[in-house]
Amino acid sequence: MLFSRKKGERLLPSKVMDRNWWNKRPSHPAWQAPAAEVASEAGQLINRGTPPLTDDLFRLFEETGSRQEYEAVYFHRRHRLNTFAFMTLLHPEKKQYKQALREEVEDVCSEYSWCLPAHIKDDDPNTIDLFAAETSFALSEMKSILGTELGERLCRRIEEEVRGRVLQPFLNHTYHWETADHNWAAVCAGSVGAAAMHLLEKGEVLDAVLERNMRTMDYFLSGFNEDGVCLEGCQYWQYGFVFFVYFADLLLAETKGRIDLFQKEKVHQIARFQQNAFLYRNKVIPFSDCVPEQSVPLGLSHYLHQCFCDVTVPDYHLRKPYTADHCARWAPLLREWIWLDETLEGREWEEKDEVMDASQWVVSRFRSGEDHYAFAAKGGHNDEPHNHNDVGHMIMMKNGEMFLKDLGAGLYQKGYFDEKRYTFITNHALGHSLPVINGSWQTQGADRKAVQTKTVQDESHLVYGLELKDTYPVSGLTSFHRTFTWYKKEKPMLEILDAYELETPPNGFTEQFILGDLPWKEEEEGVIAADGMQIRYDPVQLRPVMTREHFTNHSGRKEFYQLLKLYVHYPPQTGIIKITFSFS
Structure with a gap:
């Protein structure tokens, strides 16, 4: 026996x-x-x-x-x-x-x-x-x-x-x-x-x-x-x-x-x-x-x-x-x-939009011809389990390649789970697609939270809005609202609309985006492109700076990404910034 x-x-x-x-x-x-x-x-x-x-x-x-x-x-x-x-x-x-x-x-x-x-x-x-x-x-x-x-x-x-x-x-x-x-x-x-x-x-x-x-x-x-x-x-x-x-x-x-x-x-x-x-x-x-x-x-x-x-x-x-x-x-x-059941027939992940209101996650999978596209964004707060300071962050993908990127987990080491946690770029707000407002970035804490303001879903597009002013330790920031509009068409496009208001003009406002490690280049004024994507912005309003950065990933390997900063010229007290990411 x-x-x-x-x-x-x-x-x-x-x-x-x-x-x-x-x-x-x-x-x-x-x-x-x-x-x-x-x-x-x-x-x-x-x-x-x-x-x-x-x-x-x-x-x-x-x-x-x-x-x-x-x-x-x-x-x-x-x-x-x-x-x-x-x-x-x-x-x-x-x-x-x-x-x-x-x-x-x-x-x-x-x-x-x-x-x-x-x-x-x-x-x-x-x-x-x-x-x-x-x-x-x-x-x-x-x-x-x-x-x-x-x-x-x-x-x-x-x-x-x-x-x-x-x-x-x-x-x-x-x-x-x-x-x-x-x-x-x-x-x-x-x-x-x-x-x-x-x-x-x-x-x-x-x-x-x-x-x-x-x-x-x-x-x-x-x-x-x-x-x-x-x-x-x-x-x-x-x-x-x-x-x-x-x-x-x-x-x-x-x-x-x-x-x-x-x-x-x-x-x-x-x-x-x-x-x-x-x-x-x-x-x-x-x-x-x-x-x-x-x-x-x-x-x-x-x-x-x-x-x-x-x-x-x-x-x-x-x-x-x-x-x-x-x-x-x-x-x-x-x-x-x-537990494997050989009688069950699996399938690929289906096209769908999913708005998870309680957690403030939004996910969209969309197929056009032979190509598969995806977009996801999150609100929430900055005291979540395994927290990253990332409220208002987003990702964007085509056929598995990340164009708008999330760095994911860093290498677990001494300091990663204590008071030094936010010295690691994977966990810091600067490792996410979030602006720096008046020299400040998002900080940690349960009170650093988003308010979901808008959700629109139909066959052609998905709109998701978040009020993010409470995520920044910026005195006099009366509003910072980010709206994502995801257009599901033959070549999908993501529009990001950031609207802010302060009591006095800020010393600086810098949009920043974490991009895949691709050969990005400025095609013309107001257009930055890599194979398969274009980023469009107002060159009168914004000045771009692109740098190649790296971090130590969860496996202990050096991983590269591109950091796009868009500096607002002489930011006013109240401003609206529109940036589009379109697949080409």
Whole structure:
């Protein structure tokens, strides 16, 4: 008998425990590609040793502020663990992978800490961060599914380590993430709850854990508006909300349908966010700390479609490859296999306009001939989760190429999540398409917010208006109103109309726009162009300056963009500025 069935059969679909189901996956058309990816990775890893997590690596964050060195080794170890677990399921006849899995489990159980150094304060052994919680989920679930292969001694070791590092500290302490309204709440509570459901028998202790987890999930959901927008960005929808779904699914099974978190209408709207956040193929709206390209968790999408019929089934070719998640999380990988429904036929993202009033996001996908265009803009406020000072910012795209650009997430490093956050250009207002008024730019704070003033939608155009005066710390600024008009025609055009009023004439007013790193040039007075786009402005009113800039992106690589500044000549007390961006 390959599997330890008791917990797995109670919580997971029966096919997960079916050896024949796994044996047939590598030859099934829907699973051939992921099976080949797993096998390819396994073939490369099997003859390499497990890299050590040394004390020197652990201390690097405190000494230098760099997270990358330790985390690269940490996540590689999780990748090895997952890969050998899948190979044991898919190819149980290849005994070397079963032995490798046992060794990886032993190594993970022997780590000094399951937390990342960036998340531990004062070397507190009771810390439960995202990755300690996720590791407890992964090992507990592997024990349920692969218990017989792991053997009795390793199963006891898993249980001892998960109890000692996560479940017992959770029962004895409270944690900051229990009342958070962002991804930490769902990932930590969801993972702790999942581990508890896999390891603990029904009774008061399990009930106590799950009751706290469910309260935390309420806090998590409170971070969403009723329109379901994930203000942290699509990347964190694929993280926080996904772990909410995993927990809710296991809880539904654990309680035999008695507790169904999917009945909440807000959960339904959040489930629809993915189809609003993708612009073209794998390109997403990169507002907040989000990267501009995302693959699709196809198994999750199929699961949500079964829960809510209006959730779009994406095209199969957008599926998340096995190695896409550099953090190598077990729970998403498993569910990409077991939730995939080969009977569902996916499609490309449909043309649509979506105005999400509560969060003040507007998104438009439009097709003209063979070309796909997209526009998105946001209001909101400057104290959102993973906040960027970006109220009134916009992006514009053709066939996946960003002409009006958002820089997305920067490199996570020391200072990125503390008082130095807005020294990073990705998070600062100057890294967004927003003007500088009287020498000042937008600053952070919940009171730095927009007021939505106008929305007009029809087949030919979309109009969206925002009052932005409260986003600037400018004395005497009585109004700053930005209107976006998106013309959906053969060659779409975006018109931006900025109208401002001050009590006295300003010392300066500078429009600025973040553009893609293209060969922009001044074609004639009042026209700046690159291949496929023209920017038009009044040369009597505005003086252009274009510079090539760069930043360190989320992957640690240098990325370039073009910064267009348009200086207003002798700005008056009251002014109106019109700039158009048209595809050519």
